Amino acid sequence: xxxxxxxxxxxxxxxxxxxxxxxxIVTFCCHCGFANDIEAQYCGGxxxxxxxxxxxxxxxxxxxxxxxxPPTIGRxxxxxxxxxxxxxxxxxxxxxxxxxxTTLTQEDLDRLFGKETx
Amino acid sequence: xxxxxxxxxxVDDSVHVRLLLRATLxxxxxxxVLQAADGEEGWQLFLTESPxxxxxxxxxxxxxGAEVLxxxxxxxxxxxxxxLSSVAGAEKIIHAKEMGADHYILKPxxxxxxxxxxxxxGWEIQVEADS
Numbered sequence: 206x207x208x209x210x211x212x213x214x215x216x217x218x219x220x221x222x223x224x225x226x227x228x229x230i231v232t233f234c235c236h237c238g239f240a241n242d243i244e245a246q247y248c249g250g251x252x253x254x255x256x257x258x259x260x261x262x263x264x265x266x267x268x269x270x271x272x273x274x275p276p277t278i279g280r281x282x283x284x285x286x287x288x289x290x291x292x293x294x295x296x297x298x299x300x301x302x303x304x305x306x307t308t309l310t311q312e313d314l315d316r317l318f319g320k321e322t323x
Numbered sequence: 324x325x326x327x328x329x330x331x332x333x334v335d336d337s338v339h340v341r342l343l344l345r346a347t348l349x350x351x352x353x354x355x356v357l358q359a360a361d362g363e364e365g366w367q368l369f370l371t372e373s374p375x376x377x378x379x380x381x382x383x384x385x386x387x388g389a390e391v392l393x394x395x396x397x398x399x400x401x402x403x404x405x406x407l408s409s410v411a412g413a414e415k416i417i418h419a420k421e422m423g424a425d426h427y428i429l430k431p432x433x434x435x436x437x438x439x440x441x442x443x444x445g446w447e448i449q450v451e452a453d454s
Contacts, residue, residue: 308411311429311436317416318426319443 207231210243211307324375324446326352332374333358334365334391335407336383340430344378344407347434351441351448362386366394374402376441379424381408381415389415389422396423403444407432 206215207230214225221231221240231240232255239250248255309317331348333356335341341358348356357372359365363385369377377395381388392404406419409430416427426440442448 307413309413309416310411314416314427314429317420318424 207242326441326446326448327354329353329376329446330372330374331356331376331378332365332368332372333378334362334368334383334388335378335380336360337380340380340407344432344437347432347437350434351438362388362391366391369395369398369400369402373400377402377404378407379404381406381410381419389419392419392422392424405440405444 207218207220208215209223209226209228209230211228211230212223212226214223216224216230221229223230230243232243232245233240239248241249241255245255247253326348331353333341333344335344335358338360341360345356345358357368357374359368361384365377365379365383366386368374369391379388379391388406388408392406395402395404403425404423406416406424406427407430408427410416411429419427425444428436428440438448
């Protein structure tokens with residue numbers, strides 16, 4: 206079972222979206238398309254560092270104007286990979302700082318920015 | 324750095340926030356501050372005045388805080404930028420950090436929090452007691 210990092214609901218390993226909150230709970234590898242758990246550093250399908258597709262954060266984006274498509278299997282451009290890495294870094298930092306919350310408190314901010322205070 | 328030697332720019336479309344922050348900085352020993360009521364005006368003031376410290380709102384007319392921050396960092400200036408906003412969304416905040424914000428204070432803010440953050444960023448802050 207996989208635990209949703211957003212709401213902590215337990216999900217079957219076959220699920221890509223949480224059964225409880227509808228958010229994405231896997232990270233697709235941009236090299237091979239393998240669905241990794243969301244905190245994976247290295248891909249379970251090809252062993253490459255996970256630089257993955259974010260696709261959508263929740264179900265609402267599935268019905269928006271931008272259609273969600275399955276991850277592209279194969280090499281992405283350097284620009285696409287950089288953008289995906291940025292999105293994944295955001296996701297990891299968000300989870301690390303704010304847990305499953307989507308908004309942060311001033312204490313979260315002090316931790317986030319305080320680390321790098323010169 | 325001494326507050327008295329610091330040129331400060333406040334960029335916020337709320338006159339109440341500007342007034343409150345101005346009074347806060349005055350209490351902390353800063354000289355009169357520069358003020359802008361939107362991002363475009365703030366960016367122009369930044370270019371002409373080269374402030375040491377910018378307090379930057381996120382949501383503003385004409386140019387938002389993220390765009391102003393990006394321009395300041397692209398400009399290469401060593402200006403300290405503190406985002407002061409009611410936007411608490413994790414993605415926006417982390418984006419601001421990645422864009423080079425030095426700190427982020429949520430509204431409503433207190434004088435103590437402003438003083439604490441400025442101290443962390445290297446200003447020699449001495450908080451005066453309210454008279």
